[in-house]
Amino acid sequence: MAGATLSLDNPIFAQFLFYAGVVLIKTCLMSLLTARYRHKNKAFLTDEDCQSLKRRTGVDVKPSKNDPDVERVRGCHQNDLENVIPFVLLGLLYSLTDPNPWYAKMHFRIFTVARLFHSVAYLYPLPQPSRALGWFLGYIITLSMGVSVVRAGVM
Template identity: 50%
Template sequence: MAQLADSEVFRAFATYAVIVLVKMMAMSLVTAYYRLTRKVFINPEDAAAHSKGGDPKKYIRTDQDVERVRRCHLNDIENLIPFLGVGLLYALSNPELSAALLHFRIFTASRLLHTVAYLTPLPQPSRALTFVAGYLVTLSMAFFTMRSLLYL
């Protein structure tokens, strides 16, 4: 563990991993905000708690804005899990610090910009480009990790 803590690449990975994880966690709060402000719930007990004596069934529905936030959050989950796994293995494969920082920074920026593009919403292809950038970074790290393993 001490070797990992001394590794600049691992510390960089950990820093950017925490940034994107906190951003993903924030999406839960954004979803809750949208649900509460629009009185849109999926569970009967939540609808009943917020119906103030009215018919709770009218609050069990979908809303376009709530669904947009949920899809953005799901997209984060789909992309962060591979980044965390591949990024950890990449960080452990002893890459050059400058290359590792480039990978981690591009991925982090792409996810932050993806959220802005998704929630604003910005016209396409802005969201698609930010998604592809992050996806390609993860593939690049996977490639370099596999290459380093094959040349041990």
């Protein structure tokens, strides 16, 4: 386990950093996309946001919690939070188990592609089971890393 360190000298950890960074940035960008749809559709959650819009534009709107465009983006963002955080935590631990470099890279890469595909399938929307397949593939990858971490901890 000499190579299992949290260092850029560890190629597995370096790969993990790249892919974890991609999915975390994508998750952060979902907040901006939510804000974009809230402004575009004038679908604000709070009275103060509605009042701010009225002061700036003269447009009077009431708080809205059910705009379909906003809710689609929020659903995608919520799904990211539920899946990316476990991936990052388990991926970090998995990086320390000295896994086979090729398998580790495939775990990280497949998860990232699956999450990006899931977001495209969610936001556009693509017919099911597209989104479900993207979610399931990422979930299986995270679960696989989790099992590897637990197995390494038992030995």
